[in-house]
Amino acid sequence: MKTVRQITILGSTGSIGESTLDVIARHPDRFQAFALTANNNVEKMLAQCRQFQPRYAVMLNEQSAEQLGQAVHSAGLSTEVLSGIESLETVASLPEVDAVMAAIVGAAGIRPTFAAARTGKLVLLANKETLVMAGRIFMDMVKQNNATLLPIDSEHNAIYQSLPHCFDGNLTAAGVSRILLTASGGPFRCAPIASLDAVTPEQACAHPNWDMGQKISVDSATMMNKGLEVIEAHWLFNAAPENIQVVIHPQSVIHSMVAYADGSVIAQLGNPDMRTPIAHAMGYPDRIDSGVSALDMFKVAHLDFEEPDFERFPCLRLAYQALTAGGNMPAVLNAANEVAVESFLNKAMSFTAIPRMIEHVMEVTQPEEITTLEDVLRTDALARNKARQWLSNFQ
Numbered sequence: 001m002k003t004v005r006q007i008t009i010l011g012s013t014g015s016i017g018e019s020t021l022d023v024i025a026r027h028p029d030r031f032q033a034f035a036l037t038a039n040n041n042v043e044k045m046l047a048q049c050r051q052f053q054p055r056y057a058v059m060l061n062e063q064s065a066e067q068l069g070q071a072v073h074s075a076g077l078s079t080e081v082l083s084g085i086e087s088l089e090t091v092a093s094l095p096e097v098d099a100v101m102a103a104i105v106g107a108a109g110i111r112p113t114f115a116a117a118r119t120g121k122l123v124l125l126a127n128k129e130t131l132v133m134a135g136r137i138f139m140d141m142v143k144q145n146n147a148t149l150l151p152i153d154s155e156h157n158a159i160y161q162s163l164p165h166c167f168d169g170n171l172t173a174a175g176v177s178r179i180l181l182t183a184s185g186g187p188f189r190c191a192p193i194a195s196l197d198a199v200t201p202e203q204a205c206a207h208p209n210w211d212m213g214q215k216i217s218v219d220s221a222t223m224m225n226k227g228l229e230v231i232e233a234h235w236l237f238n239a240a241p242e243n244i245q246v247v248i249h250p251q252s253v254i255h256s257m258v259a260y261a262d263g264s265v266i267a268q269l270g271n272p273d274m275r276t277p278i279a280h281a282m283g284y285p286d287r288i289d290s291g292v293s294a295l296d297m298f299k300v301a302h303l304d305f306e307e308p309d310f311e312r313f314p315c316l317r318l319a320y321q322a323l324t325a326g327g328n329m330p331a332v333l334n335a336a337n338e339v340a341v342e343s344f345l346n347k348a349m350s351f352t353a354i355p356r357m358i359e360h361v362m363e364v365t366q367p368e369e370i371t372t373l374e375d376v377l378r379t380d381a382l383a384r385n386k387a388r389q390w391l392s393n394f395q
């Protein structure tokens, strides 16, 4: 039996990717970085190759791969450098790979994440967009190929930890009455609504509790992140939308809760550091050191809770709407959101235009069933075009 788990990290240069490597570095007896992948950050990837000496390094961008290849060669490393989306799929599915950390941001992560599920890997899922875009297809793919899916998103990891060990997808049989999905409320929870129009990307990316990539930081500020997570929870735990309640909890100490029929509420708590859910999923079922400091209850002192305000956070309403509509709508929501966030970060539109763009794209899209990954990718491309069109008319 193999003792060292071979891991592919999709998106190793990102926030989740770096935290994953931090956990790997603490446990060389348990884990080995088999393949690392990134979009175009050659410098960071070279440093990671030096430290972790993976078998493969993949850059999506061909020029970046060429640069990295030369640098790896000059450094005398034996890492093989590849490029392109097919290579991302390859390193997620090679037979030597035991586990895949799916931590590419956005829809770009869907194909390699599917490749991991198709080849029966242990899939450590940070890329929530895969479940939002293609929840049913992805969950079927996991089941049919005996893949194992463990959630990395801190809330879903908390829910996983708060459910019974033998949970088989039937919440009623497990005695669960509701899932309580916590949300920090982001940086604008208390800002005057009238001031939101003038919010800058820098302000939106300054999250009060978590240090994350830019896209998810903006999603947290609009609360679209929580909307995407409601959809993610629906697929992971087979939960009806009305049984998933969003609870604003500004301290981000309780990462989510499960309420049971007998009145019990089970929660998972911890400091807001993604290395905890990462180490939980990587070591599962063992508990391993993550490098996260112990939670000091006296420092925490208060745990506050509020109801979400759907007027302040229209993205949350749109996400529930997309989940209830089903079919292509969650993929449409996701694609429009990605274009909206990118346009906001590029200063091509305002913060408050984000929900307006998404709502428009949902309104002008015909509801449809989707049954294949190709359908999902087509839906994604069409919705992106409609979002860009709206932006060019709107300017």
Ligand code: NAD
Residues within 6 Å of the ligand: 010, 011, 012, 013, 014, 015, 016, 017, 037, 038, 039, 040, 041, 060, 102, 103, 104, 105, 106, 108, 109, 126, 127, 128, 129, 152, 153, 154, 210, 211, 212, 213, 214, 215, 216, 274
């Ligand atoms: P990030 O922006 O910090 O990193 C993204 C990674 O993906 C980088 O390695 C980048 O090189 C790679 N990448 C970007 N575009 C790519 C493309 N087109 N093709 C291939 N690779 C590409 O993002 P992050 O904050 O680490 O988030 C990653 C995923 O994890 C997201 O889906 C996010 O929602 C989820 N997540 C993140 C956190 C967090 O704390 N950061 C928490 C929960 C869930």
Ligand code: MG
Residues within 6 Å of the ligand: 153, 154, 155, 229
């Ligand atoms: Mg989360």
